[in-house]
Amino acid sequence: MFESAIKIAIQNIKKEINTVDPFEIVKKLNIDIKYMDVLGRNMSYTIYPLEEPVIIINPEFQSDEKRYYAVAHELGYIYQKTGIFFTATVSAGTDEEIELHAKIFAKYLLINFFKQEHGHPINDLSDLSIYGYPLTDL
Numbered sequence: 001m002f003e004s005a006i007k008i009a010i011q012n013i014k015k016e017i018n019t020v021d022p023f024e025i026v027k028k029l030n031i032d033i034k035y036m037d038v039l040g041r042n043m044s045y046t047i048y049p050l051e052e053p054v055i056i057i058n059p060e061f062q063s064d065e066k067r068y069y070a071v072a073h074e075l076g077y078i079y080q081k082t083g084i085f086f087t088a089t090v091s092a093g094t095d096e097e098i099e100l101h102a103k104i105f106a107k108y109l110l111i112n113f114f115k116q117e118h119g120h121p122i123n124d125l126s127d128l129s130i131y132g133y134p135l136t137d138l
Contacts, residue, residue, distance in 0.1 A: 002101055002104065003104055003108070006076075006079075006101075006104055006105050006108050007108060009079060009105075010108055010109055010112055013025060013109075014112070017029075019116070020109055020112040020113045020116050021113055021116065021117075022068055022071035022072045022075060022109060022110075022113065023068075023071060025075060026055065026071060026075070031052075031053050031054070031055060031078070032052075032054045032055070033054075033055045033056075033057060033071065034054060034055070034056050034057070035056075035057050035058070035059040035062050036056050036057075036058075036059065037058065037059065038056060038057070038058040042058075043057060043058050043061050043066060043070045044056060044057045044058065044061075044070035044071070044073065044074055045074070046074045046077050046078060048081075053074075053078045053081075053082070055070075055071060055074045057070050057071070061132075064132065065130055065131055065132050066131075066132025067132065068110065068113070068131035068132055069106055069110065069128075069131050069132035069133050069134070070132065072105070072106035072109045072110050072113075072131070073102050073103065073105070073106040074102075075105065075106070075109065076101060076102030076103070076104070076105030076106050076109075077098070077102045079105055080098060080101055080102065080105075106133070107125070107128070107133065110128045110131050110133055111128065113131070114127060114128060114130075114131075
């Protein structure tokens with residue numbers, strides 16, 4: 001069920017924002033990205049100062065293709081918390097479910113981004129590794 005909600009959300013993004021580029025999405029939604037040391041974390045996380053999301057990315061990924069996965073993954077968290085992509089807010093669930101849903105969101109967003117950039121669908125999920133999609137999530 002959550003995967004179908006994600007697919008609908010991504011279709012809404014394409015329709016309303018006219019892109020599925022993770023960086024263009026955050027730009028058009030006025031979500032700030034800050035490059036700061038991410039102590040004790042993987043590559044990124046999202047904070048909500050003044051109730052507005054801010055994506056924090058480890059500066060070592062600033063010019064690395066992994067930054068696309070990081071932003072797509074954080075958009076998955078933002079989607080779950082706010083329902084920002086024009087659907088009802090999704091009931092988050094346990095920490096493990098929230099993480100899984102963020103990964104699924106990132107996967108479908110990057111699948112669509114690949115098609116937008118290359119003009120054809122992916123052959124398999126390993127094609128997403130150019131955006132830093134973890135091969136362990138295949």
